[in-house]
Amino acid sequence: MAEAAGGKKDINDEVKCSGIMKDRIKGRVWRFGSNVDTDQIIPAEYLVTGDPAELARHVFEKVRPEFAKEVRAGDVIVADENFGCGSSREHAPRALIGAGVACVVAKSFARIFYRNSINIGLPLVETSIEAGDGDTLEVDFQQGVVRNLDRDLEAAFPPMPPFLQQLIDAGGLVEYTRKRLNGRS
Numbered sequence: 001m002a003e004a005a006g007g008k009k010d011i012n013d014e015v016k017c018s019g020i021m022k023d024r025i026k027g028r029v030w031r032f033g034s035n036v037d038t039d040q041i042i043p044a045e046y047l048v049t050g051d052p053a054e055l056a057r058h059v060f061e062k063v064r065p066e067f068a069k070e071v072r073a074g075d076v077i078v079a080d081e082n083f084g085c086g087s088s089r090e091h092a093p094r095a096l097i098g099a100g101v102a103c104v105v106a107k108s109f110a111r112i113f114y115r116n117s118i119n120i121g122l123p124l125v126e127t128s129i130e131a132g133d134g135d136t137l138e139v140d141f142q143q144g145v146v147r148n149l150d151r152d153l154e155a156a157f158p159p160m161p162p163f164l165q166q167l168i169d170a171g172g173l174v175e176y177t178r179k180r181l182n183g184r185s
Contacts, residue, residue: 023142025102026149027076029135030067036079037086038113042095050091052098059095073100076139078131080106084113093117103139105129105146118164121172127157141165 046058060067077083077096083106084092093116096104104117107128117124123139129146131137136149147154160168170176 022102024138024140025074025076026136026138027074027102028072029131029133029137029148030064030071030075030077030101031131031133031135032077032079032083034080034107035082035085038084038089038092039086041084041092042089047089047091050094052094054098055091055095056098056100059099068099071099071101074102075100076137077101077104078106078129078137079104080128081108083109084117085110088112088116090116090120093120093122097122105131105137105139118167119173121168121170121175123160123168125157127155129153129155 040060040063042055042059043062046055049055057068059071083104092113097120101122103123103125105125105127108126109117109124114124123141125139125141125146127146129137129148130151130153131148135151138147138149139145140147141159144157144159145154146157159165167173167176170179
């Protein structure tokens with residue numbers, strides 16, 4: 001396995017990747033419920049930095065203290081409704097990226113969290129699938145299918161529109177714009 005930032009092992013090192021976003025990921029599940037707000041993802045006292053690695057050290061600190069130390073690159077968050085509600089800060093998806101989270105799968109997302117995540121390059125999937133902590137989930141972005149490999153379950157989701165896919169592939173809106181301005185679209 002390849003090593004990701006912070007020495008965390010990436011279980012997706014053999015999965016085909018187009019640009020930055022992988023066509024398919026497989027990761028260990030971290031299960032959350034409904035209404036996970038941005039203050040739970042990254043507490044307000046850590047908003048003095050935008051550095052993903054620094055934010056990652058405090059991700060879910062007050063609600064799942066073990067998360068920051070135990071999360072591995074390639075892990076997947078599975079949640080119920082309204083993931084990312086609360087304030088409009090982009091620090092929350094940035095902290096998840098810094099922690100190595102490959103994707104968030106939820107029944108629904110707060111609108112501003114959804115846009116912030118896409119704008120900085122964090123893939124989100126809106127569907128509902130039964131999963132528990134430690135299950136292995138495979139997300140196939142091309143086929144629009146999430147599979148729980150431990151429970152032999154799957155759920156469909158609509159593929160991301162091409163323009164949003166381009167933003168994710170570029171690493172977010174800023175990188176997409178930078179590449180376009182430099183003529184490397």
